[in-house]
Amino acid sequence: MTDLARRVYETAEARGVRIEVPFPEPIVAEAGALSLAAPYIREKRYRKPLVVADENTYRAAGARLMDEMAAVGLAPELTLVLPDRLGDVIADEASIVQTLLDVQRYGADVIVAAGSGTLHDISRYAAYTAGLSFVSVPTAASVDGFNSRGAPLVIRGEKITVQAIGPIAIFADLDVLRKAPPAMAAAGFGDMLGKLTSLFDWQFGRMTGGEPYSELVADITEQALRDCIENVQAIGSRTEAGIRILMQSLVESGLAMLMLGQSHPASGAEHHLSHYWEMELMRTGRRALLHGAKVGVACAEISALYHSLAAEQAAGGEEEARALRQALDRVPAAETIRGWLREAGGPATIRELGISEELLQRSLAEAHRIRPNRFTLLRAYNDGRAALRN
Numbered sequence: 001m002t003d004l005a006r007r008v009y010e011t012a013e014a015r016g017v018r019i020e021v022p023f024p025e026p027i028v029a030e031a032g033a034l035s036l037a038a039p040y041i042r043e044k045r046y047r048k049p050l051v052v053a054d055e056n057t058y059r060a061a062g063a064r065l066m067d068e069m070a071a072v073g074l075a076p077e078l079t080l081v082l083p084d085r086l087g088d089v090i091a092d093e094a095s096i097v098q099t100l101l102d103v104q105r106y107g108a109d110v111i112v113a114a115g116s117g118t119l120h121d122i123s124r125y126a127a128y129t130a131g132l133s134f135v136s137v138p139t140a141a142s143v144d145g146f147n148s149r150g151a152p153l154v155i156r157g158e159k160i161t162v163q164a165i166g167p168i169a170i171f172a173d174l175d176v177l178r179k180a181p182p183a184m185a186a187a188g189f190g191d192m193l194g195k196l197t198s199l200f201d202w203q204f205g206r207m208t209g210g211e212p213y214s215e216l217v218a219d220i221t222e223q224a225l226r227d228c229i230e231n232v233q234a235i236g237s238r239t240e241a242g243i244r245i246l247m248q249s250l251v252e253s254g255l256a257m258l259m260l261g262q263s264h265p266a267s268g269a270e271h272h273l274s275h276y277w278e279m280e281l282m283r284t285g286r287r288a289l290l291h292g293a294k295v296g297v298a299c300a301e302i303s304a305l306y307h308s309l310a311a312e313q314a315a316g317g318e319e320e321a322r323a324l325r326q327a328l329d330r331v332p333a334a335e336t337i338r339g340w341l342r343e344a345g346g347p348a349t350i351r352e353l354g355i356s357e358e359l360l361q362r363s364l365a366e367a368h369r370i371r372p373n374r375f376t377l378l379r380a381y382n383d384g385r386a387a388l389r390n
Helices: 003-014 034-041 055-071 094-108 116-128 174-179 182-193 195-209 215-230 232-237 240-260 269-283 291-314 321-327 334-344 357-370 377-389
Strands: 026-032 049-053 077-080 111-117 136-140 148-156 157-165 169-173
Touching: 003 215, 026 034, 026 240, 034 055, 034 111, 034 116, 034 136, 034 169, 034 174, 049 094, 049 116, 055 077, 055 169, 055 174, 077 094, 094 116, 094 334, 111 116, 111 182, 116 148, 148 174, 148 321, 169 174, 169 240, 174 240, 182 195, 182 215, 182 232, 182 240, 182 291, 182 334, 195 215, 195 269, 195 321, 195 377, 215 232, 215 240, 232 240, 232 321, 232 334, 240 291, 269 291, 269 377, 291 321, 291 334, 291 377, 357 377
Parallel strands: 026 169, 049 077, 049 111, 111 136, 136 169
Antiparallel strands: 148 157
């Protein structure tokens, strides 16, 4: 068992919990990890791997990966996912069909995702649809979804999450990750900070909507989050230790979601705002923003809203308001969150992100509809306002 999975297993064993869901094996996050991918694929008796990359990630890792696979006797092929008319690579119908056509054309027997979150989403869904396995080779520590079994896809301009598969192995080369643009690591940190509000929303959903809950999964997610916050300076400086901690935290958050079988611990109202903004940018023909950058800024905005709601209700002295205040005491103030985002090197406000005040207010009123089955405080707030209007 690799070190990245061992801590999760040991935490579960200490609670007397047996983990039933299979984790990727191995999960390697160390300098030189890329060189382990080709021997692993050969050992698994695959012969025709299809590497899925874009122009940037091909240069970062894909080209070397293909050379090393050829050197051990494999016959790799390449899908270079094409950008849309704005120059963005997105997980939409065109990218998925392009990948599936290459699977058929080359007779691929395994898919290797060489890239960050979007390329993994394309790969995991294509692999699921074609009945293949896929191997993860991250090129940036930018998201917590590398080992996810769900694929957020853009279908006819709408963001939906569909069933897919997780990778059978992860090879995260710290040398590669450290060379990624600084904004990518800052986005990964922002994705982790989003757990500050998603964990609260999960507690809220447990209390108000009977949503499935696991103290173990919540604790694993919170520990990964705390590791990032305590090492934000190293992450912002992109030291080897900082990027290792960030990547470990992102993977552990993903493993926690695998254990639960749902994304509740890592995705709450802050993700709903992020998805709303993403769809609006597509609708109006604007360039995409990094997922984690949106999540980090949205986390600060949700924190500000939630604390203001708690302060208003606390004045009434109701028991429920006091319970809400106690739970929110664990969510830092918006300015604290923004300070961490700046220290990591990412945008900290909607202005810095390029989101207008009008879009923010509209998303605060409507984004909860993206996941109408989630019992977030944002949904309760808007449902309450609607009830008053009626």
